[in-house]
Amino acid sequence: SRETFPAGGFLTPSTVTEGVPKDSQPSLDLASATSGDKIVTAQENGKAADGQTTNEVLGPQRPRSNSGRELTDEEILASVMIKNLDTGEEIPLSLAEEKLPTGINPLTLHIMRRTKEYVSNDAAQSDDEDKMQAQQTDTDGGRLKQKTTQLKKFLGKSVKRAKHLAEEYGERAVNKVKSVRDEVFHTDQDDPSSSDDEGMPYTRPVKFKAAHGFKGPYDFEQIKVVQDLSGEHMGAVWTMKFSHCGRLLASAGQDNVVRIWVLKNAFDYFNNMRMKYNTEGRVSPSPSQESLNSSKSDTDAGICSGVDEDPDDKNAPFRQRPFCKYKGHTADLLDLSWSKNYFLLSSSMDKTVRLWHISRRECLCCFQHIDFVTAIAFHPRDDRYFLSGSLDGKLRLWNIPDKKVALWNEVDGQTKLITAANFCQNGKYAVIGTYDGRCIFYDTEHLKYHTQIHVRSTRGRNRVGRKITGIEPLPGENKILVTSNDSRIRLYDLRDLSLSMKYKGYVNSSSQIKASFSHDFTYIVSGSEDKYVYIWSTYHDLSKFTSVRRDRNDFWEGIK
Numbered sequence: 001s002r003e004t005f006p007a008g009g010f011l012t013p014s015t016v017t018e019g020v021p022k023d024s025q026p027s028l029d030l031a032s033a034t035s036g037d038k039i040v041t042a043q044e045n046g047k048a049a050d051g052q053t054t055n056e057v058l059g060p061q062r063p064r065s066n067s068g069r070e071l072t073d074e075e076i077l078a079s080v081m082i083k084n085l086d087t088g089e090e091i092p093l094s095l096a097e098e099k100l101p102t103g104i105n106p107l108t109l110h111i112m113r114r115t116k117e118y119v120s121n122d123a124a125q126s127d128d129e130d131k132m133q134a135q136q137t138d139t140d141g142g143r144l145k146q147k148t149t150q151l152k153k154f155l156g157k158s159v160k161r162a163k164h165l166a167e168e169y170g171e172r173a174v175n176k177v178k179s180v181r182d183e184v185f186h187t188d189q190d191d192p193s194s195s196d197d198e199g200m201p202y203t204r205p206v207k208f209k210a211a212h213g214f215k216g217p218y219d220f221e222q223i224k225v226v227q228d229l230s231g232e233h234m235g236a237v238w239t240m241k242f243s244h245c246g247r248l249l250a251s252a253g254q255d256n257v258v259r260i261w262v263l264k265n266a267f268d269y270f271n272n273m274r275m276k277y278n279t280e281g282r283v284s285p286s287p288s289q290e291s292l293n294s295s296k297s298d299t300d301a302g303i304c305s306g307v308d309e310d311p312d313d314k315n316a317p318f319r320q321r322p323f324c325k326y327k328g329h330t331a332d333l334l335d336l337s338w339s340k341n342y343f344l345l346s347s348s349m350d351k352t353v354r355l356w357h358i359s360r361r362e363c364l365c366c367f368q369h370i371d372f373v374t375a376i377a378f379h380p381r382d383d384r385y386f387l388s389g390s391l392d393g394k395l396r397l398w399n400i401p402d403k404k405v406a407l408w409n410e411v412d413g414q415t416k417l418i419t420a421a422n423f424c425q426n427g428k429y430a431v432i433g434t435y436d437g438r439c440i441f442y443d444t445e446h447l448k449y450h451t452q453i454h455v456r457s458t459r460g461r462n463r464v465g466r467k468i469t470g471i472e473p474l475p476g477e478n479k480i481l482v483t484s485n486d487s488r489i490r491l492y493d494l495r496d497l498s499l500s501m502k503y504k505g506y507v508n509s510s511s512q513i514k515a516s517f518s519h520d521f522t523y524i525v526s527g528s529e530d531k532y533v534y535i536w537s538t539y540h541d542l543s544k545f546t547s548v549r550r551d552r553n554d555f556w557e558g559i560k
Helices: 013-017 030-034 073-079 093-099 106-115 127-135 140-184 264-276 289-293
Strands: 039-041 080-083 090-092 208-210 237-242 248-253 258-262 324-326 333-338 343-348 352-357 365-368 373-378 385-390 394-399 404-410 418-424 429-434 438-443 448-454 468-474 479-484 488-493 498-504 523-526 533-537 557-559
Touching (some): 073 080, 073 090, 343 373, 429 468
Parallel strands (some): 373 418
Antiparallel strands (some): 208 557, 343 352, 352 365, 438 448, 468 479, 488 498, 523 533
């Protein structure tokens, strides 16, 4: 059959899949993934989808002093104050790497610098005034001004010390309240049986708590730890994604390495795939549920690392060692995306997106960007295409076989940072989330602007939009789940852009936490800055709650 092309001349996912039966929809294979250039540069020639001309991408302008002199690197770092949300301590960015915990998301720190959301250091901003004072130290007036400045600095430090003491006493009071709450929920932190530092992970009981006023019955009160995959990653894990079949788990983060974990009962299937398709030019296999289900053996022949599994660990669903490790990125990884044919995309703060396949050990292709790539997503119907969102404010639709940017568009507004991206309505629309709390929808056919939602509360401190950290579609219902840095999760109806449900209870004030659906879309699960995992029912069970707002869900369960 002849392929049709849109008016713009680009072959797009919608034109390719229009009128094609689902079982014969086009998909990416190893031959097309490995053909052509191995390194692809983002080149957007001509105009954007909405007619904007391509602008030269300029780096952030170097700050200047009051007199117009450009500040040095040391002065810039000293002027940026970072606040430790755990302790309330404020320290210069120049000391952040030494004093702050290694688990702080580097993307958050970078965005803080880009958007200047920090507490300014007055001493650094008035550097010229200090120099003038130094030159006048030989005169009485100069000495007087110098003493006055020193007194101001001393008083400023005293005020800061008093502030820290007040915060410390306040934190102690909060901890007392928390201890009472923990006793109510039977999660006393002084209980040695529930200590994070004592006991093996398989014997340590799981802490459970529920929202105030939620009397049960609970769905996750009896949950137990069956496996701990710690020890492989060095540093924080920023992102994890299950494959579409649910039998592979990809994890990545601070150590720049992508790790793939496989279920025990699926190891033989994927190991045979790797052996069968590990030659150059072979097409990639398509997922076969029958083949996966037929691989039920618990006696695996060994894993790629050559280390045998512990025979006593029968309850663990995953093999204890990664099925494979992918190296190539040179900075923290931020996002992952699986295709239906077991291709995997990884994005990083090294400004690249890399393409992998479960049957191959090497990187298949590297897609270079101009800035950090915060979000990626395969097209749900045609995995020859993927979407990438970057801090340069550009949304790109990549053509993998042709190794080029097929379509692109640029976010308008003062803050153009893209912090989340995904497809919705089975690929009909591409949607991005921005730093200032907007969800912007584009028609995937031409990547033209369609509409937008400003994610914010109608009143209170959250009436100003906060950073969007996650976007997940709800298949079959024309709805999307949006996670944001106001510690709220919202479910929007795309038919009229109305708010269907708002979920609260967890803490997400600055992290890149993303909420997601369970496999059957019955529950919503999310991490939290208070170290708990929070779970909500997607919709209220009216048999449990007699008088509740249908568009609010404060009835969560938390596990730790």
